[in-house]
Amino acid sequence: MATQVSKVALLTAGGFAPCLSAAIGGLIQRYTDVAPEVEIIAYRYGYQGLLAGDCLTVPPQVRAKAGLLDRFGGSPIGNSRVKLTNAADLVERGLVADGVDPLQAAADRLTADGVDVLHTIGGDDTNTTAADLAAFLAEQGHDLTVVGLPKTIDNDVVPIKQSLGAWTAAEQGSLFAQNIIAEHNSGSRMLIVHEVMGRNCGWLTAATAAAYRKWLKAQEFLPGIGLSQEAWDVHGVYVPEADLDLEAEGVRLKKIMDEISSVNLFISEGAGVEAIVAELERTGAEVPRDPFGHVKLDKINPGAWFAEQFAETLGAGKVLVQKSGYFSRSARANDQDLELIKQMTDLAVDCALRGESGVIGQDEERGGELRAIEFPRIAGGKPFDITTDWFTALLAEIGQA
16 A cells, blocks of 8 residues: 555545446445455545544445445435535534534544545535635645545536446436336327436436337337337437527427327536526515525426427417436446446546545546546536537437427
């Protein structure tokens, strides 16, 4: 070892993604293989557990069977959305007393627990919060190595090429859509809106639509009995990065509705948010936001908003809005993600043992090299490149280009 490590702590934070359980298992397995003497603890419910001192020690029987975690979704140690620099919110939630600096409280807990390495599994908010904590501790002379893993089904962390769980989420969104779109004949002139997670980035919506159409193309249909590929197809894909002409789209989609009596749309939850928020503010209504200042998308309901915009134009007889987010994000990791998780957790432990902090990821600014990316370079909101070949081909195939 390049540095003396006796105890490491794990935590998962933010929303779920289909990688958390497997990533925890991967870290535990790697430490057990290369540094079995290192004690492993886990803070329950993310930074909330860190502030509350709510943790568990990973026992030998778990270390011996850590691979079982690959078989499950969710996070066995729990998640929460906590921002250590938002003191007012933490006071209101009873996590710190009024006048207490949350960073100081977290630092004191890590120091008291004797933690040498903190592994954070989360998105940009989780990992930049960890960086704030590490910097705070450094100022106080406490040397803490922080090694993060990038978790987000949005796949929008700068400068990381592929976030853990995103591939699985797209695959699961496709499975969800297969059942939901089967509803297209449950009424005449049916409008189905499939709302996919993705606050600022449309990658997941696009990848979900692509995965669904891959499944669609592999099927054999029987048009003579009403089982037609056209009715099961995707007719529109809307992402935050692309401008949308509602009037023109309404005209295009009405032709489809008139021909096959159904329309199926894949919509990113972040698409149209600016218009919705502007309308709420115009009317003086409150815009609900989370502790990080993000608009609470489940409260403003973008899918329902889109359905309302199109329903009258299309002459829809029935409207169905369904969200695949919670179905997708809590799934177990698929084989493609498991392979990437293994690569990242192995490197995360190796970096931790040599005292190298950062977020493990394929660095797009360094030729896609898998490395510990410096915390100051980590940011959220990486836009989806709507000019990428597979996406433009998808739009052309469905007539949206």
